Amino acid sequence: MLPIIHHRLLLAGMAAGLFLLMAGCNDTVEKENVKQLPLVSASDTIPWRGPASTQIPVYSAENGKDIWYGYELISKTSYYLGPNGTVNQISNGMNCQNCHLDAGTKPFGNNYGAVASTYPKFRERSGTMESIEKRVNDCFERSLNGKALDSNSREMKAIVAYINWLGRKVEKGSKPLGSGIMELKFLDRAADPVKGKTVFTGHCARCHGDDGQGLKSPDGKGYEFPPLWGPHSYNAGAGLFRLSRFAGYVYNNMPNTVSWHNPEITQEQAWDVAAFVNSQPRPSKDLTKDWPDISGKPVDHPFGPYADTFSEKQHKYGPYGPIAEWKKEHAAKKASK
Numbered sequence: 001m002l003p004i005i006h007h008r009l010l011l012a013g014m015a016a017g018l019f020l021l022m023a024g025c026n027d028t029v030e031k032e033n034v035k036q037l038p039l040v041s042a043s044d045t046i047p048w049r050g051p052a053s054t055q056i057p058v059y060s061a062e063n064g065k066d067i068w069y070g071y072e073l074i075s076k077t078s079y080y081l082g083p084n085g086t087v088n089q090i091s092n093g094m095n096c097q098n099c100h101l102d103a104g105t106k107p108f109g110n111n112y113g114a115v116a117s118t119y120p121k122f123r124e125r126s127g128t129m130e131s132i133e134k135r136v137n138d139c140f141e142r143s144l145n146g147k148a149l150d151s152n153s154r155e156m157k158a159i160v161a162y163i164n165w166l167g168r169k170v171e172k173g174s175k176p177l178g179s180g181i182m183e184l185k186f187l188d189r190a191a192d193p194v195k196g197k198t199v200f201t202g203h204c205a206r207c208h209g210d211d212g213q214g215l216k217s218p219d220g221k222g223y224e225f226p227p228l229w230g231p232h233s234y235n236a237g238a239g240l241f242r243l244s245r246f247a248g249y250v251y252n253n254m255p256n257t258v259s260w261h262n263p264e265i266t267q268e269q270a271w272d273v274a275a276f277v278n279s280q281p282r283p284s285k286d287l288t289k290d291w292p293d294i295s296g297k298p299v300d301h302p303f304g305p306y307a308d309t310f311s312e313k314q315h316k317y318g319p320y321g322p323i324a325e326w327k328k329e330h331a332a333k334k335a336s337k
């Protein structure tokens, strides 16, 4: 029991620290926020943050070498495995870290907090039990529009060692607050690419470029600002191609100077910019083996066939509420049979 109490005290201490810090700001808006801050038992209100790279075990420690190399591969994927990679050339020039921020440790930054604790797990997309290796390769083949790593390669072992190390203190089977991507509230209309274009021009283009192609880094091995569409971007089988994933990621993390407690754009703007970016051209992928049970498709999966009668367009842009409602009823009927 002791470690848990200790943990809670620490969190309570952190909350109290934050309280003092915020109480210092003599502003009514700040004071409103202070009231909502958790003062005791904060474990379910303060999101998980992964350990910083400075805490990685020394190179000579058991696993130390692998964990370090895994951290390198996640944060500088392109340098090692991009089009001009020093180890292999199997991916599109992006880094895992472009979407799994701070090497997979940032709260609501699509972090890896729930990976060690929940894999292997059944996933509807493949209809199989998936190992961490399989899930990592999914991102290589989709998000990095590339090729899978051999499961026995030094690189895969290192990536898995790093991800397991990040999540080693997360209780088996649990999913900490702030892991992965935040689920935003659905709009009660379809997300609108035209409105999204305005958001893009005002909040995104200055880094990702007017044409969304990003900005290459001076050494030509990767990107200063990664591309959002076009031949070097994620393909249509990637998680971010679903509007809910894109919107949830961008709302809390873009421009890349913001975080979950001080977003720059509204949730509505996040949905609309998702609609705009995901209407632009990008690489395709053979998805015929995905979702063997079509009733398991998420509401915003943009490719039919579906178990319901909603159109591909509505599945892509929304409104999602009626689809979610249909799914709930359908699941209830199935269960009562």
Ligand code: HEC
Residues within 6 Å of the ligand: 074, 077, 094, 095, 096, 097, 098, 099, 100, 110, 111, 112, 114, 115, 132, 135, 136, 139, 140, 143, 144, 159, 180, 181, 234, 238, 239, 240, 245
């Ligand atoms: C273009 C963005 C992007 C890039 C680049 C990317 N990923 Fe992902 N990754 C995602 C999204 C989106 C998800 C799904 C998150 C969700 O549905 O909550 C995901 C999920 C994962 C998961 C499962 C997380 C979980 O909690 O179940 C792992 C593991 C993972 N990625 C590893 C990697 C690795 C390793 C790389 C680099 C080789 C990588 N990803 C590159 C977007 C990306």
Ligand code: HEC
Residues within 6 Å of the ligand: 095, 097, 098, 099, 101, 102, 199, 200, 203, 204, 205, 206, 207, 208, 224, 225, 226, 227, 228, 234, 240, 250, 254, 255, 256, 257, 265, 273, 277
């Ligand atoms: C100040 C510069 C800046 C602005 C403005 C900005 N981004 Fe980014 N964006 C970045 C950087 C840098 C990364 C990569 C983060 C990393 O590797 O740590 C990134 C990554 C991304 C990614 C994941 C990687 C990819 O290329 O698919 C998406 C999606 C994204 N940004 C969307 C947006 C959207 C939408 C906006 C506007 C609402 C926006 N960004 C505004 C700098 C910016």
